[in-house]
Amino acid sequence: MRAVVARHPVWSGVLALLALILLYLVFAVWPDALIDRIGRKKVFLNALFNGITLGGLYFLVASGFTLIFGLMRNVNLAHGSLYLLGGYIGFFIADVTGLWLLAFPVAFLVVGLLGVLLQIFVFRRMEGQDLRQTLVTIGISIVLADLMLWGVGGDFYNINPPRWLSGPLETGLITSERVRSSGEVVTSYLKYPMVRIVIFLASVVIGVAMWLVLNRTRIGMLVRAGVDDRDMLSATGARIQLVFVGVFFFGAGLAGLAGVVGGTFQSVAPGEDIRFLLASLVVVIVGGMGSIPGAALGALLIGCAEQFGSVYFPTYAVVLTFLIMVVVLAFRPQGLLGRG
Amino acid sequence: MPEITRAAAPQDSRLWVERIPPAYWIIGVILLIIPSFASDFVMFQIFGWTFILGMIATSLMFLGGYGGMVSLAQMTFAGVAGYMVAIFGDSAITNISMGWPWYITIPLALLIAVIFATCIGWLAVRTEGIYTIMITLAIAAAFFYFTRQNYDIFNGFQGFNSVLPPRLFGVNWRGPEAFYYLTLFWAAATYFAVLYISRAPFGLALQGVRDNPRRMAALGFNVTAHRVAAYAFSAIPAGLGGILLTWQSAQISPGTVGIQPAIDILIIAVVGGMRHPAGAFIGAFLYVILKTFAVDVLIALGLSGDRFQLLIGLGFLLVVFFSEDGLLGLWHKLRASRARDPLTGERRS
Secondary structure: OHHHHHHHHHHHHHHHHHHHHHHHHHHHOOHHHHHHOOOOOHHHHHHHHHHHHHHHHHHHHHHHHHHHHHHOOOOOOOHHHHHHHHHHHHHHHHHHHOOOHHHHHHHHHHHHHHHHHHHHHHHHHHHHHHHHHHHHHHHHHHHHHHHHHHHHHOEEOOOOOOHHOOEEEEEEEEEEEEOOOOEEEEEEEEEEEHHHHHOOOHHHHHHHHHHHHHHHOOHHHHHHHHHHOOOHHHHOOOOOOHHHHHHHHHHHHHHHHHHHHHHHHHHHHHOOOOOOOOHHHHHHHOOOOOOOOHHHHHHHHHHHHHHHHHOOOOHHHHHHHHHHHHHHHHHOOOOOOOOO | OOOHHHHOOOOOOOOOHHHHHHHHHHHHHHHHHHHHHHOOHHHHHHHHHHHHHHHHHHHHHHHHHHHHHOOOOHHHHHHHHHHHHHOOOOOOOOOOOOOOOOOHHHHHHHHHHHHHHHHHHHHHHHOOOOOHHHHHHHHHHHHHHHHHHHHOOOOOOOEOOOOOOOOHOOOOOOOOOHHHHHHHHHHHHHHHHHHHHHHHHHHHHHHHHHHHHHHHOOOOHHHHHHHHHHHHHHHHHHHHHHHHOOOOOEEEHHHOOOOOOOOHHHHHHHHOOOOOOHHHHHHHHHHHHHHHHHHHHHHOOOHHHHHHHHHHHHHHHHHHHHOOHHHHHHHHHHHHHHOOOOOOOOOOO
């Protein structure tokens, strides 16, 4: 930490200043001048919370993508379809059994197994042929999208969270303080949907767990060694194909899991596959290919940019995220946390 | 090692007319006389559309085949040119369209498409291989969303309608025959221009950059400049295709430049084969035939006509799975195996 600050004093200063401004905006009671300038605090806080929780969802989708890419150099453009499939599976499991929690492991398992099939029958046959893999996964995503449209139709599905998660949560953050004519001060606090916060916390837990597994365990060591030098790792006798299958299972499973989360946050419908594929592409390009912390940072940035964009400049909200990507590409092509 | 013998062969003494391969004569004559027996629908819808998609796919084939950069933004370049024609020229949206004459509008539209492609190319060549696909896909998506949201210039969701070609020489260029010959002319021009460039110094250097950028850089070639220039050039056939596409359907809207059309162009180029411009047109013809008749075939087979996308996807998957180089690649493989003696494995002379 100290070394980083010593190396980039200007950037550290700018970041610290931004963090302070953010803390002020979140915790202080806004003066009227500020409200006149950028609107009510409640809107701002909601956008911030929505952005962060959306970032959590993006992280779940993108981390699987970036893990697979980082280890195997496989660009799986069918990742969005895996997400959508997970969403549909989650919806039907939750609908039939009434158990929301059951939807997660089932979606994870089924989509993960599909990922294993993809790895064995597609990617292993075309090792090292990046372009062909990409094209084949585009083909697979087209076929899967149409099969799903055929199977479940074009309706929107919403996965309903259980009752104990459906209420709002009092966050204790002051949104406004008004003085009534009678002299008493009315303070209102921000309420935020419980389920989004819980899911966000869960994705943080998953992210931290992933980081720990990658950096503190033997399996993680194998995976990291594979990222750095695949041939050398297999020469030392590690069963690299098994590692590949495992990582593919986990990465695809995460996409399925994210599908259930996305279905609870928003809805599952045709077209979401492309949306989330694009989102994870942008996230990993911004964060740095193959880097889990990069995916987390990129997901937060893109999630917040999307939400703030849709509140403060509604017309060009989507373009804003791509603008971030273009700026990152122009000045740091390997991504914010990517290794150059 | 057949290249060595070919290089040592004496200079061909035939006239240039005699040196044109017979296949070109046959296809050329067939294409020229098609209007004498084909119906209006076949001329306007099937062949017109084939030539247009073929031109856009050729621009991708040029980038991918000779430059080694697979870009999903070609449809976006086409869309930029199409939009510019609608904005500077005439359309039903009179409060945006400026109504300038065609001899300003069309060069301006192409110029803007080329400038746009140069900027995108400058951005995209900072990345390689797989990254290029992802970045151009993201750019295509950004342009799609931008045109859908922007009402001041791009007229948002609706886009522009009644964008018609100029009545030049008193001909209605949207008439089936006139449009057929118009698109045929530009498709042929694209085809020969790309073939010519592939053998010109620039094209050879570009292929060198594709095969070994480091060696080309060591030889003194500016690798980045060649790649960006390839993007700029690719915008010309794509832009022409975009303008013709706009005229054909008489409208342009965000749907024209969406993600699906961008991927369709990739499918066309890949299924046809990326090693020769002919592949782009073969792919386009197959795609148009499929798109036009697949619904009838599906219904005849007792399936719903909506499963068209499935058919395209499966076909694409099969071709990519079994051939590295599309249908042209399969054809070359077949020819190579026919030319080999089945017993000894040697090439027949």
